[in-house]
Amino acid sequence: MCLLLIAYRQHPQFPFIVLANRDEFYARATQVAGPWHDQPITAGRDLEAGGTWLGVAPNGRVAAVTNMREPQMPEPADVLSRGEIPVNFLTGEQTPSAFAQGIEGPRYRGFNTLLFDAHLLSDDHNPALVCAGNRHQPFAITAGVHGISNGAPDSPWPKVIHGCTALSKLTAGLPNRLDENSFVTPALDLLADTRRAPVDELPDTGVGEALESALSSIFVRILDGDAPPGTPLSTGYGTRVSSLVAVDRDGGIQFWEQGYENGQRSGAPRHFRLNPPAG
Template sequence: MCLLLFAYHCHPNYPLLMLANRDEFYQRPAEPAGPWPGTRMVAGRDLEAGGTWAGIASGRVAAVTNIREPDIPSPPDALSRGDIPRDFLQGQASPLAFAEALERDRYRGFNALLFHLGASDELVCAGNRHQPFRFAPGVHGISNGTPDAPWPKVERGRAALAELLNGMPADLRESNFVDRALALLRDQRPAPPEALPYTGVGPALESALSPIFVRIERGDFPGSIAAETPGPYGTRASTIVAVHSNGTTQLWEQTYREGRPAGQLRQFTLSAE
């Protein structure tokens, strides 16, 4: 994932609402969200490394973003960051216990959002550029930097999600929530140059990566980077998750190809166990 927006205890019936965009090279093979055989997990699948970027199990939610740090080398025999949400969703550990048990030094930079519906409805951010911590109730955002870093897409997304939740009815449906959330996630406005973060990729690429919804043709990459890229890059999937206090967990996913919807909106519901 490259953008996570989430509302934690901001709705009377839904302790967690999450909106997310996955940005990736178009040619990297992946399967859209669906049930994983032998599990009660619903998630997309990265066919190159075998993990996932976001998914649900009954009362459990997990998603991961990478940290953009091009000058930091990968650790030896690095593990796939997509294993983190997969392993959390397939397990039973609490979010904090899972986060503390991760071999954090074996991954490239990451943030992982981990939620379990229970007595405390624990929402934790794991990572290897900070210590695990619990989120306070509120509207939060994570992109490819530190959690809640004021990147333009994070600030714009948080404000839009807060506005979306204002006056939201008791029961969320496609017409009153999902359609509007997808529209939020399709915002292609770049940030002004003075607001761009500095991550070491250069101002042209920082600008191209700054919208909530990303689309970059190979020729749009700076010359020094274009030769090393496998092709066009952009938002491949938008994921929306809603966890009801009764344990019902829902996921919607819209996939994209070169900026256009690829297939119908997919929807999955898991009942409380």
């Protein structure tokens, strides 16, 4: 997952909305979103490492993870897959804050993870939404529109700034019932933006100007010739999945996933509805 756009407590009916793009190698084996047969969650699945980039659970939980772009950092000894972090939270019972404190950060390559529990929306003592990572301390996300890409949370990368601005406008006009015209289509259009940032606005994460440019759009599409020859991304890399999550004030969750093949939309969005958690 390479971009998370979050509208938190910005709509009276939907206090938590997430729009997300997962960027990955085109050849990496992936299972489309759906209920897992071995875990009580609904998510896509990375078939290479077994985890997920974003998922939801009937207990009112939502979790997602992005990697940090830090090519010079060595891999940890006995490294764990970052995709297991959302799975472990979704299938557990700890609050977001408690779970965040227990993550073994040194065992993972750099990451940010978003942890949400609808049970805590009315709790004044335990935050319902927490961002954790192994390059910063966990913190409660405040009401507002936020963006997380492959740097620090809310880093002013062009895709984060443009995405947050667009999500603010979209959220302001949402009705109390979401449908294809009011939410799904405009949200997926927002996530399909292929405009690259001007060179003078690019971040410097150590991958070189050509790749910084190729990765600067909200929707990433890198084919033969778009990346320096011999680099890993030159074999085909980009947005594989766009995901939309909307949690209503009762804790009910709606989840849409749109898949892509080699940068082209594949089929219609899949839609899942999870009822509010009891209690």
